[in-house]
Amino acid sequence: MNRNKKPNFPLSTLACVISAFALQAQAQQNTQLEEVIVTAQKRTQAIQDVPLTVSSLDGDTLNELGIDRFDSLSDLVPGLVVQQQSVNNNGYVIRGITSDDGSAPGAARVSVYLNGTDVSRSRTSYFEVYDMERIEVVKGPQATLxxxxxxxxxxSFITARPQQEFASSLTVGAGNFELRKLExxxxxxxxxxxxxxxxVTRERAGYVENTSGEADLNGYEREAIRPSLRFTPSDDLTIDLVYNYDKASDPGTAFVSQDVLFTDNAALSVPDNNVLGMNDIGVERTVKDFNATLSWELGNELSLTYIGAQREHDSLEAFDADGTGFEMLNFSELASGDQSSHELRLNFSGERINGFVGASYFEEDATQFVGFATEEGTFLSCAGALSGIGITGCNADSTALLTGGTLTALAxxxxxxxxxxxxxxxxxxxVSYQVTPQLEATVGARLVREKxxxxxxxxxxxxxxxxxxGMMTDLFFGLALNTDGEMIRGDSDNSAVLPRFNLLYTLNDNVNLYGTLSxxxxxxxxxxxxxxxxLIPAxxxxxxxxxxxxxxAGTPLDYAVAAFYQNYDNFQVNVVDQDSGQTRTENAGSATNTGLEAELRWSATENLQLLANMAYIDAGIDDDSGNGTYAGNQFRLQPELTGALSYLYETAISNSLLFTSSGSWSYRSSVYFDIANQFEEDAVDLLNLRAGIAASDRxxxxxxxASNLLDEEYIMDAGNTGSSFGYPTYIQGAPRTLSLEFSKRFGAF
Structure with a gap:
């Protein structure tokens, strides 16, 4: 899709803003930046000492910028794009590669970790972002870690832990589109x-008006609760128990045809049925997660960690896939599953050596049930199957015409x-070894045995x-596999050794260089x-x-720049079958990915902190005839250029009051929404702003x-299931949303 929107080029604007504050910063050289601490390598380190490309956001930064959703993280992490069609369908893009396979047999490309546990399955990877200690995003293959x-x-998401001192907080909020929030x-x-x-509980009415009589779409209704306990029976032993409960009862996703995009004319519904699981468009989703972590210090040089988790998810989503008012393509997906994992890890440290050794076991049982409901005459007329007898186009009266009025509908x-x-x-x-005072070498490997x-x-x-x-076929003309309810099975065994090798060189007190092979x-x-x-190969x-x-040197400005090259064999792509609408995985052959990422954090003045990032990516299926249909194509959801500029500002307006403000401006270049490169969206830039007053003791x-302050029109996805039947649909991005929040804290923070 091309809306001929002429975007602002982000880098020149970013440079102007940074330059404007540079003059102020010259007089503020005593301003300090807090050291960023991460645990990406399974031990506590300053982020500059980690020989990986890693971004970290602490809980305070998340709160001050109003980051309370997965997709908001795209504004702050270079090379990261998070797409959310619905709470049940998330896409994570790191360095131009998308992980969004929702089928039960499919595998994730991006690990989503919650308190040290892998929750990467697409249909269970989303959870409400609230009361976080920090979030870490690590780039590149990280199998060892x-x-x-x-x-x-x-x-990796780390939730806030219990503390001994009493503290509490409460936030209430309201806004347009009937926004309500309590946290x-x-x-x-x-x-x-x-x-x-x-x-946390939050809800918002849909922003796509639905004229069918059902609820407006693309809204949400969420609630989540997280009780946790920490036991510290001795100085050497800590036991953390965390339970997460997430529930969503959303009005559902608006898959609309292009002619009603950004209008109030959507007419979407699903018929009364016996197969979809619900008679309205919507999402019902519940996730329950229990995590137990035991940390035992065995002396000054050894520590033992056990992490065990159990996770269950059940999600039902019904949607109108044709984007029209006709009851043609009505689908639902019931996804459920159980996951359990156990990890035992021994960390060791010494004067020149640090590292860990361990074992883990993971198992899951997952199912995906896809129901389909339609009216026969409408479906066949919309599919063009009745044109030979004079019924052209979508005609809701087709069944009546074919039966001489005996029947008006055939479900x-x-x-x-x-x-x-x-x-x-x-x-x-x-294992990391300090070869010299300036040079550290890290070698790691993971042996994987999968069934x-x-x-x-x-x-x-x-x-x-x-x-x-006279044709004894189903509505799909016999082109889709029909097992008549009989289950067929297949299995495989696979083993792999996945290594990594890193070098970290300390150039001086202010600069570290690193290299990675993984x-x-x-x-x-x-x-x-x-x-x-x-069998689609690994x-x-x-x-x-x-x-x-x-x-x-001499300034409160941290920076990180990384260049990378990735080579893929047997690149897996998800495609929608043009005959049945079913999604399947194909081997698209070889692919390459080259890019450059940069981010900075700058205390421009005593009152102002700036965060900036950019990523340039040149990626796609190799243009080789052996790669088949998709040779030379750009990856799905892969922008060539992304960038963002954020700020945090506060200043005293009296002895007891502060003025606070924060904001983010993000940019992404054009993207394709399918691996066939049929559906394209022009560049998009969005502006979010926050301003308020606060007590001086906070x-x-x-x-x-305000989110999307300039009320930009953009889409989140295009093509979708309807495209395989000749009815491509589009998902509208959120318009300008406004909210007013009041927060109160008690106790020690």
Whole structure:
């Protein structure tokens, strides 16, 4: 899609803003930046001492910038794009590579970690972002650190831990589109036991008006609660228990045709049915997660960590896939699953050596049931199958015309389902050695043994209209596999060794150089949708990276720049079958990815901090005839250029009051929404601003916030399921939203 929107070029604007504050900064050389601490390498380190490209955002920064959703992270992390069609369908793009496979047999490319546990399955990877200690985003294959799902990177979320001192907070908010928000936490305890209870509820009416009589679409209704306990029976032993409960009852996603995009004329609904699971467009989703972490200091040089987790998810989403008022393409997806994981890790440290060795076990049982409901005459007329008898175009009266008025409608329902029963055993080791005072070398490897079992079943009844015409076929003309409810299965065994090698060189007190060689792998996929066991080979990635991290001498400015090259074999792509609308995985052959990333953090004045980032990516399927249909194509959701500028500002307006403000401006160049490169969106830039007043001791604050302040029109996705039937649809991005929030704190912070 091309809306002929002429975007502002971000880098020149960013440079002007930074230059404007440079003069102020010259007189503020005593301004200090807090050191950023991360645990990306399974130990506590200053971010500049980590020989990886890693971005970190602490809880205070998230709160001050109003980051409370996954997609908002795109503004602050170079090379990261988060797309959310719905709470049930998330896409994570790191360095131009997308991870958004929702099928049960599919494998993730981006590891999403919650308190040290892999929750990367697409349908379970989303959770509410609230009461966080910090978020870390690590780029490039990180199998040694985060497992095979981190074939292109990892996002690690660490929730705030209980503390001994009493503290509590409460935030209430309201805004346009009937926005309501309530968020809070309570913590306290004694030397042995500390507890914390955090919660959030938020809702917003849909911003796509739905004229069908059902609820307006693209809104949300979410609630989450997180009780946690910390036991410290001795100075050497800490036990953390965390339970997460997330529930969503959203009005659903508006897949609209292009002619009603950005209008109030959407007419979307699903019919009363027996297969979709609900009679309205919407999402019902529940995730329950329990995490137990034991940390035991065995002396000055050894520590033992155990992390165990159990996660369950059930999500049902019904949607109108044709984008029109006709009851043609009505689908639902019921996804459910159980995951359990265990990791035991021994960390060691010495004067010149640091590292860890360990083992982990992961297993999951997942299912995806896709229901389909339509009206036979409408479907066949919209598909052009009735043009030979004079019924052209979509005609809701087709059944009546074909039966001479005997019947006005013929309901048709079918389904297909896939399942997965996967397990993996991992052995890993990672060692950093201080070769000289300036040079540190790191060698690591993960041995992975995976067992994967996939299943497939479907039921496609014979069409009554087609049967009356002498053709005993289903509505898909026999082109989709019909197992008549019988389940077929396939399985595979796979082993891999995934190494990494890093060098970190301390050039001086302010500058570190690093280089990385690493290998990643996306698990092989067993596709049973053809009726035969079709093994899609594992996607293999070789990653090469050079970077520099440092602080500009004599100034409070931290920076990081990285250049990378990635080579892919057996690049896996998800495509929608043009006959049945089913999604399958294909091997697109070889691909390459080259890019440059940069970010900086600058205390421009005592009152103003600036955050800036940019990423340039040149990536796609190699233009080689052996790569088939998609040779030379750009990756889905991969912008060539992204950039963002954010600021945090405060100043005293009296002895007891502060003026506070923050904002972010983000830019991404054009993207394709499909690997076939049929649907394109022009460049998009968005502006978010916050301003308010707060007590000088910060125990209360009143903040006015605006997202997409300039009310830019943009889309989140295009093509979708309807495109395989000749009815491409579009998902509208959120318009300008306004909110007013009041926060109150009590106790020690």
């Amino acid at each position: 985060f497992g095979t799902a981190a074939s292109i990177g990892a996002m 809070g936490m309570l913590t306290g305890g004694n030397e042995t036991v500390q507890g914390r209870l955090a919660f 048709y329902e079918s389904y297909y389902a896939n399942g997965a029963d996967n397990s993996s055993l991992n052995l890993f080791v990672d 994967r079992e996939s299943s497939y079943t479907s039921a496609l009844p014979v069409s009554q209209i087609r049967a009356s015409q 290998k990643g792998e996306r698990s092989e996929v067993i596709d049973m949708s053809s009726g035969l066991e079709n 996607e293999e990635i070789d990653n090469y990276e050079l970077g520099i991290k440092g602080r500009l 125990n209360w604050a009143l903040t006015l916030a």
